[in-house]
Amino acid sequence: MKLLEERILKDGNVLSDSVLKVDSFLTHQVDYELMQEIGQVLADTYQDAGITKVVTIEASGIAPALYTASALDVPMIFAKKHKNITMTEGILTAEVYSFTKQVTSTISIASKFLSQVDKVLIVDDILANGQAAKGLIEIIQQAGAQVAGLGIVIEKSFQPGRQELEDQGIKVTSLARLASFANGQIEFAEADV
Amino acid sequence: MKLLEERILKDGNVLSDSVLKVDSFLTHQVDYELMQEIGQVLADTYQDAGITKVVTIEASGIAPALYTASALDVPMIFAKKHKNITMTEGILTAEVYSFTKQVTSTISIASKFLSQVDKVLIVDDILANGQAAKGLIEIIQQAGAQVAGLGIVIEKSFQPGRQELEDQGIKVTSLARLASFANGQIEFAEADV
Numbered sequence: 325m326k327l328l329e330e331r332i333l334k335d336g337n338v339l340s341d342s343v344l345k346v347d348s349f350l351t352h353q354v355d356y357e358l359m360q361e362i363g364q365v366l367a368d369t370y371q372d373a374g375i376t377k378v379v380t381i382e383a384s385g386i387a388p389a390l391y392t393a394s395a396l397d398v399p400m401i402f403a404k405k406h407k408n409i410t411m412t413e414g415i416l417t418a419e420v421y422s423f424t425k426q427v428t429s430t431i432s433i434a435s436k437f438l439s440q441v442d443k444v445l446i447v448d449d450i451l452a453n454g455q456a457a458k459g460l461i462e463i464i465q466q467a468g469a470q471v472a473g474l475g476i477v478i479e480k481s482f483q484p485g486r487q488e489l490e491d492q493g494i495k496v497t498s499l500a501r502l503a504s505f506a507n508g509q510i511e512f513a514e515a516d517v
Numbered sequence: 518m519k520l521l522e523e524r525i526l527k528d529g530n531v532l533s534d535s536v537l538k539v540d541s542f543l544t545h546q547v548d549y550e551l552m553q554e555i556g557q558v559l560a561d562t563y564q565d566a567g568i569t570k571v572v573t574i575e576a577s578g579i580a581p582a583l584y585t586a587s588a589l590d591v592p593m594i595f596a597k598k599h600k601n602i603t604m605t606e607g608i609l610t611a612e613v614y615s616f617t618k619q620v621t622s623t624i625s626i627a628s629k630f631l632s633q634v635d636k637v638l639i640v641d642d643i644l645a646n647g648q649a650a651k652g653l654i655e656i657i658q659q660a661g662a663q664v665a666g667l668g669i670v671i672e673k674s675f676q677p678g679r680q681e682l683e684d685q686g687i688k689v690t691s692l693a694r695l696a697s698f699a700n701g702q703i704e705f706a707e708a709d710v
Contacts, residue, residue: 347627348630352594352595352597352626352630353592353594353630354579354583354592354594355592356583356584356586356592356593357587359583360587382575382576383575383576383579383595383597386547386576386579386580386583387579387583387593390547390549390552390579390580390583393547393549394549399547399548399549400546400549400580401545401546402545402547402576404545404576406618425599433545434540434545434546437541437546
């Protein structure tokens with residue numbers, strides 16, 4: 325997605341050989357217009373897949389997931405990273421290790437929101453090691469629902485997440501794919517759309 | 518906001534005299550269409566206030582804040598509840614006590630996103646004791662920016678948050694105001710819009 329690649333070049337901030345900061349339009353301050361375009365592109369890609377729900381994980385995935393859900397005219401569900409006293413009913417959970425935060429956390433979705441009739445598009449902001457995506461897939465499969473694909477805003481193609489997910493048979497659609505950003509230079513691999 | 522009150526009556530789930538669960542359209546599964554309406558109503562209310570940024574806090578505030586920002590054509594910023602290794606620059610912080618989760622946490626916004634020229638509309642999903650809102654106000658004021666108001670999806674009017682914020686001179690705009698839900702019966706106070 326050219327518009328997104330241009331924005332990454334303009335506003336992305338390379339902090340190290342593996343950390344790119346995109347907090348001015350995606351992960352902290354959010355450019356709603358860019359998110360809307362992203363949602364539209366993901367929706368177009370999956371428009372014939374019979375998607376019934378878009379699933380993401382709090383918090384940075386919510387904006388792109390919401391506009392994708394809007395363009396597909398389906399509900400969006402965001403998985404929770406932390407327990408809440410109002411979550412009393414049946415919940416589906418998975419363990420997710422965050423390399424960034426170096427902690428394992430339990431993510432959850434209330435079981436009433438997913439069932440065997442659902443075809444789910446997962447949307448997330450960043451794909452690196454794929455831990456969050458694998459946790460979401462595990463939860464969706466526990467519910468007996470089908471994962472139609474994974475829509476990603478920015479993929480770090482030099483990390484193993486995509487390959488491991490494809491090895492599981494998951495279709496991955498990344499709108500920008502970072503081949504490397506060694507020495508502060510961002511190089512893209514060819515994006516999926 | 519009549520549409521919202523109707524939705525609360527239809528899908529809200531009273532768990533106790535002080536806990537109403539709205540996870541089927543706001544806090545877990547999100548109805549994008551209702552969020553869009555909410556964003557439009559809040560934007561209409563503040564359209565002459567010269568708003569330059571919409572600020573919320575992760576995670577349930579993001580959806581209504583995003584559509585409000587979209588209708589006002591300004592960026593949305595979500596405050597972080599947890600530290601992240603990519604937040605290395607100057608950050609503004611405040612301490613927030615959560616009665617629901619019974620923990621104090623440090624919320625933060627990168628200082629580069631707010632300055633003295635900003636007029637900020639805060640948007641959040643629920644107003645009860647007002648702790649999150651007070652923390653956000655503190656951060657915005659640290660930046661020298663102005664708080665133009667607080668837009669709330671659901672206010673628990675029997676808790677002290679609104680009164681305390683108004684005592685600080687903050688304009689509060691709540692789209693649904695719960696007067697009580699004793700004995701499982703939801704009663705509304707008159708909403709602000």
